[in-house]
Amino acid sequence: MTLDAALPALLCLPFAGGLLAACMHRRAAATWLTMAVAAAGLLLTLGTWPAMAAGQVLRWTLPWVPALGLDLVLRVDGLAWLFLVLVFGIGLLVTAYARYYMPGEDRLSRLCALLLVFMGAMTGVVTAGNVIQLVFFWELTSLFSFLLIGYWNHGASAREGARTALIVTASGGLCLFAGMLLLGQVAGSYDLDTILGAGAAIRASAQYPVILALVALGALTKSAQFPFHFWLPQAMSAPTPVSAYLHSATMVKAGVFLLLRLWPVLAGTQAWFWAIGGAGLASLLLGAVAASFQRDLKAVLAYSTVSHLGLITMLLGLGNGLGAVAAIFHIVNHATFKASLFMAAGAVDHETGTRDLRRLGGLYRAMPITAGLAVVASAAMAGVPLLNGFLSKEMFFAVALTTTQGPVTDVVVATLAVVASAFSVLYSLRFVVGVFFGRARDALPRVPHEPLRWMRAPIGLLALACLLVGMLPAATIGAPLAAAAHAVLGAATPAYNLAVWHGWNAPLLMSAMALVGGCVGFVLLRNWLNRHDVPAWVERFDTRRLYERGLAWLTVDLPAALQPAFPARRLQVQLRLIVLVALIAAGAATWGATMRFGLAPSPVDPLFAGLWLLGGVGAIAAARRAKYHRLSALVLTGGVGLVLCVSFAWLSAPDLALTQLVVEAVTTIVLLLGLRWLPKRVDEHSTPTVRERVRRWRDGSLAVLAGGGLATLAYLAMRHPVADSASRFYLENAYAQGGGHNVVNVILVDFRGFDTLGEITVLVIVALSVFTLLRRFRPAPESIGVPRQQQLQAAVGHDDGVTPMVEDLRIPGLIIKWLAPVVVMLGVHLFLRGHDLPGGGFAAGVAVSVALIFLYMARGARWVEARLRVAPLRWAALGLLIASATGFGALAFGQPFLTSHARHLALPLLGELPLASAMLFDLGVFGAVVGATSLMLVALAHQSLRRPHRGDDPETS
Amino acid sequence: MELVLALAIGVLAGCGVWLMLRPRTFQAIIGLTLLSYAVNLFIFCIGGLRTGADPVLRAGAPLTQYADPLPQALVLTAIVIGFATTALFLVVLLASRGASGNDHVDGPDGTP
Incomplete structure (x- = not known):
């Protein structure tokens, strides 16, 4: 089928583009290339829509190791399609934005290359049809996010943030790998379709809790969920376009994508409800509260991302079909408004030179268009009616009222949901009012003015999307959402209504309460928030300290504590142990073995014996003289090498003799060149102390044992008849097949x-x-x-x-x-x-x-x-x-x-x-x-x- | 012949092990060289001793006429890798000598 053939092109395009972009020397060329690749990817994805609309799954397979169940399988269904649109669409907008945002002296070839490769890795994650392949691309996204967060690698905070993000998300990825291996074992295949079909068996298996824990660790670290959320605020030292791309639409969404992908397999149990729903609820609340206290624009957005991802995770954790639909809907909505807010925050930073909420104010006079766009996006974030955020939040409230866990849980979850939404309104207001309204400030690092048109256009497009989806949901997002929901839920897709007006009902009341509560809170707390730092009780939930202490223990304290337990400091002790272990192992292996002397000894040639008499004496003399007379020891060793060389020739191995001869020459020259730099040593002929004698006797007996053992072994082996080895094949085929x-x-x-x-x-x-x-x-x-x-x-x-x-x-x-x-x-x-x-x-x-x-x-x-x-x-x-x-x-x-x-x-x-x-x-x-x-x-x-x-x-x- | 070679292997290995356990870097490097001689000879001898066998294919000769090529190929590889290890070890020795000021295998921690 022709549409299937688009899949490998989709995956290869960003990687090829990344390689090419790395070689570009001009800013315009690099960004145009990136935009072209993103646009091509977007068009290819849109081109596959007919199949999605028909509910088909596109598959493309490249067999690799079929015996191990390892094939390269690309698989696009409605869910993957929706994510592909986000990955390519927002990637396109972010690149256009980055071209004007990034400082002028940067040629952007590195940024574009990294963005493209990251895009490819994300494409790999969402199109993976094999779970091992999914983990591979998953780790790739961690790796390239590390490089992107640390893009300005001269800054210590960028390096620190990048490292934390890598350690947290890549460790989560390793857990996920283990989980996927278990999942594959239980399901009998690593193929995603097989696993999706084996949901009931997997949930019933004894390994289900382990699988769930490992997969949850992977997803929660990636989506910055409590208690692993601390990496996301730290990652804000990334350039703003990177944050807009990774931390709104792609990287952090990979975690919830995974939960959705495996939803049919893992969801619906009590363990799932408490693990996923609990982490989601905690992040929802914690993120919303922490965001309200931040002063840095990007920090507000980072914590609000934690909160909104918490909302999505919680929706998934509830385990009912409507929750999954609402989660998918909110993933798309959050990506649009958060990406535009990140870009707006970047525009403010770019034009004023600061991101500090306390120093900003009244910018609507200087930047009216940006202000208007930011107001729309923040309103969507707060859940104001007629915008997309309102719709998904309504669905969220409706789902929160029916957790299926009993009335008490319902009330608690619903109340907490309203509280978190009120805080969401509060920080959205603080963001918009604090930056664009109120008194204009003079003491800004730069005189603000409207940013360039190309920097505004991506923000504008995304804000327009917020409005369109908010007002005409069924006409815009209806069909893709249905396709994605069908891909996850199949026949069990619940009925849902995407209308703007649902009538007077409980969710509407909850929305109103959240909006009013948030506004009142903002009016009351506004001045207090600007004057005070983050309160200590919020900081207490910050798991970063815990992580840092754990890391320090693992990398510094633990090795320091273990070191004395192992004799690792002195080489001689180690070598002695190695020789001793080798002796014991060889002794144990040969103990009691019966040997057959199958071959009669060949007659001794006196010349050969004389040759080795010389060789043996040379070796012993070299051993004696190596301490004080290095040159003569070297000459003696060379002599032994020559004896060896003659023996090879004698025993019908001219190739070996030849190689030994030339290598001997080079080794001697190399060692001679090194001799000059060694310290001078004079033979003092002092009588050895008792300790030295003991040491020499001990080493001497080890040496005699090793030499004697090897000699015995060699003798026995030489008298043993030679088995029919692979040599016969080589002799027979060397000329026929090798031509020599x-x-x-x-x-x-x-x-x-x-x-x-x-x-x-x-x-x-x-x-x-x-x-x-x-x-x-x-x-x-x-x-x-x-x-x-x-x-x-x-x-x-x-x-x-x-x-x-x-x-x-x-x-x-x-x-x-x-x-x-x-x-x-x-x-x-x-x-x-x-x-x-x-x-x-x-x-x-x-x-x-x-x-x-x-x-x-x-x-x-x-x-x-x-x-x-x-x-x-x-x-x-x-x-x-x-x-x-x-x-x-x-x-x-x-x-x-x-x-x-x-x-x-x-x-x-x-x-x-x-x-x-x-x-x-x-x-x-x-x-x-x-x-x-x-x-x-x-x-x-x-x-x-x-x-x-x-x-x-x-x-x- | 077998006895001579076995004794040779034993003497080389014994000298090599003895030197490897000594405290000076140069002793250790010579020890490694001697030990690798012993091991190469050992691997070579496992294939059986042949004097006067043909190393190269001739038309019409029976297969039993040839020396075993397999241990030879193994030892040839080992000789080259052995050279590489010796060179690397020598440079590490020189670097350690320059950094620590003495030629003890434990660097600055060893007695000068």
């Missing part, structure tokens, strides 16, 4: 190419870490000075401070210089033959970087860099790109990632050549290894250059 004779290389670049891709990525990451760490390297004070050897050379006049070795090593230097191109050729040779003969990208890459470091050693860094442009970062990046591009290339032919292709090509002059795409992959490996290795070597070698320039000034280095 060197099986080891084919395994690395073809069969297990994905592992190798990961490995070279690790290598490059390590090289980057080395590079970054060395840029910040501060040598110890005593090793900054010129080494003794160079001092002596300077005394005989050979040292120019930069290329100290040149004069003294003239002949070796010359040989090395001539040798370097040969080593490069060796590298190329190793690479080219790698697929069929011992060699390959790894060995070749290391060999080439050895050639490079040879040049550095022979002629000094300056000489090399004056003649040769070494760009290790580019090599590494290019290598990784080639390797991944080879992998993705397979996708273009419809094959899985990294599938290789081999073929023999007959070329003129060269004859028949084996060519495999794995060769290209090996080229990537080669590039990455060259880049990573030379990056490390060059970074280390450069440390010797720091002395002549900047070594004495650690701050600049």
